[in-house]
Amino acid sequence: xxxxxxxxxxxxxxxxxxxxxxxxxxxxxxxxxxxxxxxxxxxxxxxxxxxxxxxxxxxxxxxxxxxxxxxxxxxxxxxxxxxxxxxxxxxxxxxxxxxxxxxxxxxxxxxxxxxxxxxxxxxxxxxxxxxxxxxxxxxxxxxxxxxxxxxxxxxxxxxxxxxxxxxxxxxxxxxxxxxxxxxxxxxxxxxxxxxxxxxxxxxxxxxxxxxxxxxxxxxxxxxxxxxxxxxxx
Amino acid sequence: xxxxxxxxxxxxxxxxxxxxxxxxxxxxxxxxxxxxxxxxxxxxxxxxxxxxxxxxxxxxxxxxxxxxxxxxxxxxxxxxxxxxxxxxxxxxxxxxxxxxxxxxxxxxxxxxxxxxxxxxxxxxxxxxxxxxxxxxxxxxxxxxxxxxxxxxxxxxxxxxxxxxxxxxxxxxxxxxxxxxxxxxxxxxxxxxxxxxxxxxxxxxxxxxxxxxxxxxxxxxxxxxxxxxxxxxxxxxxxxxxxxxxxxxxxxxxxxxxxxxxxxxxxxxxxxxxxxxxxxxxxxxxxxxxxxxxxxxxxxxxxxxxxxxxxxxxxxxxxxxxxxxxxxxxxxxxxxxxxxxxxxxxxxxxxxxxxxxxxxxxxxxxxxxxxxxxxxxxxxxxxxxxxxxxxxxxxxxxxxxxxxxxxxxxxxxxxxxxxxxxxxxxxxxxxxxxxxxxxxxxxxxxxxxxxxxx
Numbered sequence: 127x128x129x130x131x132x133x134x135x136x137x138x139x140x141x142x143x144x145x146x147x148x149x150x151x152x153x154x155x156x157x158x159x160x161x162x163x164x165x166x167x168x169x170x171x172x173x174x175x176x177x178x179x180x181x182x183x184x185x186x187x188x189x190x191x192x193x194x195x196x197x198x199x200x201x202x203x204x205x206x207x208x209x210x211x212x213x214x215x216x217x218x219x220x221x222x223x224x225x226x227x228x229x230x231x232x233x234x235x236x237x238x239x240x241x242x243x244x245x246x247x248x249x250x251x252x253x254x255x256x257x258x259x260x261x262x263x264x265x266x267x268x269x270x271x272x273x274x275x276x277x278x279x280x281x282x283x284x285x286x287x288x289x290x291x292x293x294x295x296x297x298x299x300x301x302x303x304x305x306x307x308x309x310x311x312x313x314x315x316x317x318x319x320x321x322x323x324x325x326x327x328x329x330x331x332x333x334x335x336x337x338x339x340x341x342x343x344x345x346x347x348x349x350x351x352x353x354x355x356x357x358x359x
Numbered sequence: 360x361x362x363x364x365x366x367x368x369x370x371x372x373x374x375x376x377x378x379x380x381x382x383x384x385x386x387x388x389x390x391x392x393x394x395x396x397x398x399x400x401x402x403x404x405x406x407x408x409x410x411x412x413x414x415x416x417x418x419x420x421x422x423x424x425x426x427x428x429x430x431x432x433x434x435x436x437x438x439x440x441x442x443x444x445x446x447x448x449x450x451x452x453x454x455x456x457x458x459x460x461x462x463x464x465x466x467x468x469x470x471x472x473x474x475x476x477x478x479x480x481x482x483x484x485x486x487x488x489x490x491x492x493x494x495x496x497x498x499x500x501x502x503x504x505x506x507x508x509x510x511x512x513x514x515x516x517x518x519x520x521x522x523x524x525x526x527x528x529x530x531x532x533x534x535x536x537x538x539x540x541x542x543x544x545x546x547x548x549x550x551x552x553x554x555x556x557x558x559x560x561x562x563x564x565x566x567x568x569x570x571x572x573x574x575x576x577x578x579x580x581x582x583x584x585x586x587x588x589x590x591x592x593x594x595x596x597x598x599x600x601x602x603x604x605x606x607x608x609x610x611x612x613x614x615x616x617x618x619x620x621x622x623x624x625x626x627x628x629x630x631x632x633x634x635x636x637x638x639x640x641x642x643x644x645x646x647x648x649x650x651x652x653x654x655x656x657x658x659x660x661x662x663x664x665x666x667x668x669x670x671x672x673x674x675x676x677x678x679x680x681x682x683x684x685x686x687x688x689x690x691x692x693x694x695x696x697x698x699x700x701x702x703x704x705x706x707x708x709x710x711x712x713x714x715x716x717x718x719x720x721x722x723x724x725x726x727x728x729x730x731x732x733x734x735x736x737x738x739x740x741x742x743x744x745x746x747x748x749x750x751x752x753x754x755x756x757x758x759x760x761x762x763x764x765x766x767x768x769x770x771x772x773x774x775x776x777x778x779x780x781x782x783x784x785x786x787x788x789x790x791x792x793x794x795x796x797x798x799x800x801x802x803x804x805x806x807x808x809x810x811x812x
Binding site: 156194196202204205206207208209211224225227229230232234235236237238239240242243245246249250253255256257258259294296297298300301302325327329330 | 583631633634635636637640657658659660661662727732735736739740743746747748751752754782783784785787788789791792795802803804805806807808809810811812
């Protein structure tokens with residue numbers, strides 16, 4: 127009678143820990159096992175950066191039920207099987223984090239094609255899509271994933287520039303990004319990837335014990351690891 | 360030869376197309392963007408105005424009439440419309456004294472309003488500052504998603520036989536016999552009548568038939584916040600000395616309940632300048648923050664729209680027989696759109712034979728988020744895509760996204776019509792991939808705005 131929402135690192139660790147204690151939990155996820163590591167694993171540089179976590183997940187024997195959890199109390203699950211309702215005694219919410227929007231990251235100017243959050247860019251790159259040619263990565267927070275993505279883009283023949291700055295930026299262009307102005311300087315580019323930090327991803331306001339990146343809101347999974355350890359062990 | 364060609368699929372062009380689709384006419388719409396309502400319409404505040412000053416002007420009359428028509432339009436076309444009401448707040452003693460006069464002035468001009476005590480306002484909007492004096496409630500004010508409203512009108516028009524061409528820009532108009540030849544980037548069209556709903560570029564289109572007018576762009580910036588329920592009503596302070604710079608704008612809310620503050624009014628040189636400056640955002644924060652005890656949580660987006668201004672009022676006329684201008688449609692164009700459509704039909708009746716169709720089709724559109732369990736089960740049994748949720752925030756299924764692509768093969772149409780990806784970026788990449796699979800490429804809003812290369 128325990129449900130875990132999300133099937134990323136925190137969720138699978140919680141499920142395994144519960145099983146050790148003799149409690150069988152059901153894990154629900156929209157996309158199946160892995161959470162964002164299922165995406166990271168498809169980019170060599172990120173696979174290397176998160177090797178430890180990705181291996182943990184790939185080795186995990188936990189079964190995941192595919193479906194969208196619309197609400198808790200009761201649990202309402204929508205999937206291609208239909209709509210199910212379940213009473214659960216205990217719920218763990220492991221829904222992870224989402225990048226702040228460009229506006230919340232102080233990106234001003236026109237809303238043009240070619241502006242991506244880091245998260246969206248990673249999801250596209252993992253599928254082998256091209257996001258542009260000349261990329262400016264604007265990072266408001268110094269996390270190792272930024273340089274890993276820089277290396278990936280360089281290897282894929284993009285022209286890449288990385289700016290670590292807290293200054294507001296303004297985007298110019300007619301239909302797609304043409305240049306970005308920051309602190310009085312103009313940077314020509316056709317793509318702007320913004321990383322302005324993350325926030326909890328729990329838009330359905332699911333109720334339960336919050337574990338993992340939904341609390342930490344980061345790409346630094348050592349912090350997520352410590353959060354899970356603290357709560358579960 | 361077509362009976363009517365409409366230039367522009369903004370809210371006015373789409374509502375005219377929708378209304379014309381009820382008659383036995385051959386109608387075509389041409390639009391430079393990749394979907395309906397993606398230009399001036401997209402940038403507006405989404406407010407269905409309770410009134411427009413000065414009373415007696417064309418825009419004021421059409422606003423009142425359009426407002427009264429909106430429930431039926433929403434029902435017929437299937438867009439979301441909520442009469443959330445507007446609170447006019449007296450923040451000082453002088454404006455408080457003016458309330459009875461304002462109420463009387465509204466009443467004489469046919470606008471319903473109710474007095475609100477300070478206590479009542481504090482109950483209705485708990486986040487409002489404590490030292491307000493009182494106010495007026497205008498219950499007929501409402502909110503819509505402007506792009507959704509427009510695309511729904513187009514969908515209705517399409518279901519009833521109107522032909523439309525997106526990514527199609529008008530390059531010239533020539534007279535031919537009793538009608539016109541309209542040259543576009545997608546070839547020539549011949550039509551008996553042309554309706555100019557070209558928004559910011561209506562002056563260029565009017566000049567093609569020798570009518571001289573000038574449209575100037577007036578930019579309005581908005582800030583969208585994350586915190587739904589911060590206020591459940593539109594809140595506007597009664598200005599002490601109304602003038603061009605202080606009027607308009609408010610602590611508004613969107614169709615989905617998210618707070619929207621703005622718009623301001625800024626003169627710009629370019630008809631494409633929808634840029635948002637930091638100082639404008641700061642200005643909006645400074646203007647509306649004092650109304651409340653705190654700011655709403657979490658900024659989601661900034662956006663700016665351009666009003667097409669041709670003097671003080673709308674310009675709706677027929678300078679050449681068969682050529683109708685529907686130009687200078689600034690605020691409250693969204694509210695007035697259904698009434699403008701009726702007015703244009705009336706004008707056309709002297710040029711064309713208008714005969715109602717026997718059967719009018721109402722296109723079906725279902726939102727997964729609004730279905731009951733039983734309805735959703737049935738929908739999934741019929742089409743598994745209803746069970747595949749793409750946008751978690753607004754519970755939007757793959758089925759809705761694929762369906763929305765029929766109304767405009769670009770990200771902005773999909774986003775506004777389905778509400779997918781309007782709260783955060785979590786599902787954007789998935790939407791891009793669905794669009795790419797179906798269309799071969801992903802545009803934001805028009806040719807040249809490619810998202811994936």
